[in-house]
Amino acid sequence: MLAITGVEICCIEGDTIIIDPPKIARIGYESSLWHDLGGVRRVSVDGGYLIPGLHDSHTHLAFSSAVSADLRFVRDVGELVAVMRRHMERVRRLGYPYVVGRGWDHEIFPSRAMPTIEDMDRVSTEHPVIAVRVCGHLAVVNTVMLERIREWGLERKYPQYIIREDGRPTGVIVEELLWEVIGRLPPPPMNFLINYTIRYLREYASYGVTHLNIVSVEERHVPVLEEALTKVPLVIGLYPHQRAYETVKSRARKAVVCGIKMYADGSLGAETAYLREPFLSGKNGEMLISRSNIVNALELMGGEGQLAIHAIGDAAIHNVIKLVKSLGVSPQRVRIEHASLTPPEVLKEITSYRPHVVVQPHFIISDWWADRKLGKERARHLYALRSLYSATKVYGSSDYPVEPKNPLLGIYSAVLRPGIGSLSPGEALSVDEAFAIYSRDPCMGETVLMEGARADITVLSGNPRKMSPHDIPSIRSLATFVGGSPVYVDESFVSGLSTS
Ligand SMILES: [Zn+2]
Secondary structure, X not given: OEEEEOOEEOOOOOOEEEEEOOEEEEEEOOOOOOOOOOOOXXXXXXXXXXXXXXXXXXXXXXXXXXXXXXXXXXXXXHHHHHHHHHHHHHHHHHOOOOEEEEEEOHHHOOOOOOOOHHHHHHHOOOOOEEEEEOOOOEEEEOHHHHHHHHHOOHHXXXXXXXXXXXXXXXXXXXXXXXXXXXXXXXXXXXXXXXXXXXXXXXXXHHOOEEEEEEEEEOOOHHHHHHHHHOOOOOEEEEEEEHHHHHHHHHHOOOOEEOEEEEEOOOOOOXXXXXXXXXXXXXXXXXXXXXXXXXXXXXXXXXXXXEEEXXXXXXXXXXXXXXXXXXXXXXXXXXXXXEOOEOOHHHHHHHHHHOOEEEEOOOHHHHOOOHHHHHOHHHHOOEOOHHHHHHHOOEEEOOOOOOOXXXXXXXXXXXXXXXXXXXXXXXXXXXXXXXXXXXXXEOOOEEOOOOOOOEOOEEXXXXXXXXXXXXXXXXXXXXXXXXXXXXXXXOOOOOOOOOOO
């Protein structure tokens, strides 16, 4: 038994919570709980704000980030090349044979031009080089890598996904071809991955997160994750790709398999999202799944489990709802991932079907270029958080590594909506609503503060309801508990408690 004292408790009268792992035994004032506190170890977290554990309903265990350069903060092509060259030195010391980078966004380059095969050849003419755009749907490669793609027979398989100008490859590759290339990159050594995953889980715990839905899971993720969970035991739901569903299901122990992840379209950044009217450039995406894909996924899951379907463009969302409705799938079993562009007609379809909708409020900050791609009139209907919140069950997430893991940044973005110029301010969430969407997920449900509930809780460094929303990103977790056991402790604030 353990008592946390000296805290303000979210939405309940009291300053003390008594934990009898894995559950919350009592909540109240220390002065009135004296008869329950006899012999109980007390840990005081003065000034802390205790809330239910936070959830990230859509994150990736991006093993490729374990060996890739972070290009999210690169400001032009010259810097990109320089970062990749430094990274090459590091991975060569580790004995990793590919030079991989992730996260560049040409929209923030002064030229707004994408890097080219010539730029990538400046990184290396000897080793294969690939730099994936922030959206994960497009990459640029060097000549050696393009040669490798040919040797793998992928040029014949996906000729349309190698972008050419005047018949010559520009170095840009997209969609399924890119994913197959990524899938063929050799994994880093096992210990390297376990350490990476422990750091990944620990960082989440340091933001007060107790629950994760990890999507796009592959078979190779499972043994590593299971090992890392023995050190940092967060509550984990998995949504593997269809091809990996059965093996993931047979290998997962601590993590729970919740359903299957599918893609209905691409991204706004790469202009591969499927829109009713094309992008201003004239480009458009296409439907990447069919009725039979969905039927197969449902058969594979045999009457249980959820379909987590990535749908960003308004046409993709419309088609997904039409398909699952015509198949008679219960809305409880359908998650729409992203649901980025929802003009009134599409909102109406969401309202009548009521699927789970998993949003990433931080996209509002990152997609600041959206007006230019969609036109102001249409961009107003992006990230319609308030309308979605009133239409159906909405869940908050990061889509890490696309956006940062910290849910407080997502909450800040949902409330203040900085970024895209023409977004409707009426679509902001209140601080309470923003916390609500990060306190539940479609697989494991909601974390709550109540006697008898699981003690999945976190003590924040301040009360976001009593501060300017501008200050929300500066909040940290002082201690995070899963099933009553500490998974993260800021030892400079909390003494007498440790995670091991
Ligand atoms: Zn994702």
